[in-house]
Amino acid sequence: MNKDSTISITTLAGGATVPPGFRSGGVACGVRGPGELDLGLLLSEGPCSAAAVFTRNAFKGAPLGVTREAVEAGGLRAVVVNSGNANAATGPRGVEDAYAMQGAAGEALGVEAGRVAVASTGVIGEHLPMDKIRAGIKDAAGTLSEYGASFAEAILTTDTRTKEAAAEVEVGGRTVTVGGTAKGSGMIHPNMGTMLAFLTTDAAVEPGCLQETLGLAADRSFNRVTVDGDTSPSDMALLLANGAAGNEPLTAGSPDLPAFAGAVEAVTQTLAKEIARDGEGATRLVEVMVEGAEGEEVAAALAKSVVGSSLVKAAVFGEDANWGRVLTAMGYAGVPFDPDGLELWFGPVKVFEGAPVPHEAAEANAALASGEVRITARLGAGDASATAWGCDLSYEYVKINGSYRT
């Protein structure tokens, strides 16, 4: 629906603090490593309508239950995040620690504890160093500003850069903004693999409508990114709407909902691509577009299977246009498709059309040599399409993950 040509979405610089009424900050408290920012706070001036999506991993980090409660209670005011330790697989003490983080943030920010969402990312299976966390929260409360850089940095783990996006659009005669700050590098997979995204807006939106908007945007962005096929127990996307724009609150039937949803999707897709581009050890972004499918779900399953294939990823790293691996990955995606009707391109080079298409291998290889690689498959079975994003598989990925804790 965001493709409607009457909707004009403008991209803005910055992230979660672009919409009016949000401030954030971050400090180094010693969880992640000497001098590395690892404790972030995001505060809304007023209570927000909130929506959240969580990892589908059956095994969930302790903060997720605490945050789900806060979102369901309504009137969310703040988010506290630490990196360097996921507070996952930490048993009952982990749950206590998550509540203690929530309480400490509420106290430091002067808001009710129950209105604070909690997130943690990092190593699994170690207890949080609560003294450092408490001290960090106090310090971070003194750094809040409308510039989000320290918050964006404090939520990172193996990421090599911060990830922010923002957009504005007309809703009910008002200009509303949507901002987002995210992290994610390894353990990224469709279904919210180690990814944190904190989205904000000054639009007024009913909670149910906000949840639906976030769910769809996440399906079309974060859930179409894969770095290594692992799905983390810690990840979440939150969307806070403070209503400061003064528009009539959006509901499921609002004529301007598509405009707002389009802006949210624009922000989440930009963040998703940044996450893929910054995959552990990645040297290039891989974008796989599947067109001509019977339905969007089929197209998405095929696209995700291709970006998730270790063999495709290694071939892209090696600049080897081994398109047979793309067909292979589509074949095990678990959805029906007819290889005889398939057309396949590496960049602008058609390599397959029911049978191999003669082409210069050097040209197809060249399509893999840029920083952004595009693989396109056309099925001829319908009108639906979907895009998925990933990265190549490099020596560096192995190095990072063979020695993450040491």
Next chain:
Amino acid sequence: MNKDSTISITTLAGGATVPPGFRSGGVACGVRGPGELDLGLLLSEGPCSAAAVFTRNAFKGAPLGVTREAVEAGGLRAVVVNSGNANAATGPRGVEDAYAMQGAAGEALGVEAGRVAVASTGVIGEHLPMDKIRAGIKDAAGTLSEYGASFAEAILTTDTRTKEAAAEVEVGGRTVTVGGTAKGSGMIHPNMGTMLAFLTTDAAVEPGCLQETLGLAADRSFNRVTVDGDTSPSDMALLLANGAAGNEPLTAGSPDLPAFAGAVEAVTQTLAKEIARDGEGATRLVEVMVEGAEGEEVAAALAKSVVGSSLVKAAVFGEDANWGRVLTAMGYAGVPFDPDGLELWFGPVKVFEGAPVPHEAAEANAALASGEVRITARLGAGDASATAWGCDLSYEYVKINGSYRT
């Protein structure tokens, strides 16, 4: 059922030519690389009852349809295999080429073309060089012997060593033997990823019973191996039974069927472990055992998810006992399990029991430093168990697959 203590299975040296009545050979015909064996033949003196399992990839190599026909027609006599080229994604000409291979093998061996199974493994999307294949088949027919070494070598691609296993067991008062020769290195995944296995026996077995025996053995062996999560379009396991042992033909109700099935499973599990150990770039075999599950399917899904995790594989390579990644992989296996009741071991070191168990990290890391790594999970939910096999993820995997064709 093969765990029955009254069944005594004896392991033998050798592979598919251990059972009487089978001969094989192999030559270099120039498909794979200068001087590398790449064309193999396996011949049975008499007609065989045959069973087959094929890749579940929706996109299948041309030889698979030809082989399925031959298996269904009954009375199989021979197998022709080439490595270096998978004859997959080759359109109608690929199917013609597969039939031409079948015809040439039949002619060279003096058997009906329809009684020859065909298999190809290697690069996808290139047409077979049929002149070389035809010449190779003629040459290979002159190399047949009861020693299988050249056949075992001719079916390899990126494998670093041949894979053979054999066993004998008493069936109806007769000693019957089961032999197998296999290949598989990259693109190995549960569901028959790039794996070829040619199994033989001198037992007399009804085709339906043979199919069921092979299906179950494959589920408990080949389908529990993962190297890189990719499932190849080319792979198959064949089981040929020539009846030379002279036993009363085994059927579904035969009291000695468990003994025969146990021997088949012993051979396929040995081959499966060899395939995992020889995974592309692998430095160690990883064996994941899940115990105390409600059912074997749940246990198998959890075990396969762990051996398939890139993060677990990289951690094993780095000798880093990052057990949180094991829990994470179990969490996204898509089957229900209760993390609170979970116990987890790295080798002999217990690391988790509903919460982290204090232990010396050096001891847990040491459990990853041997050539065979054992990870055990106990669920406390029932009596079922399952084992899956894989390997670590190394720099070498990336190197091999970044430059496979160049």
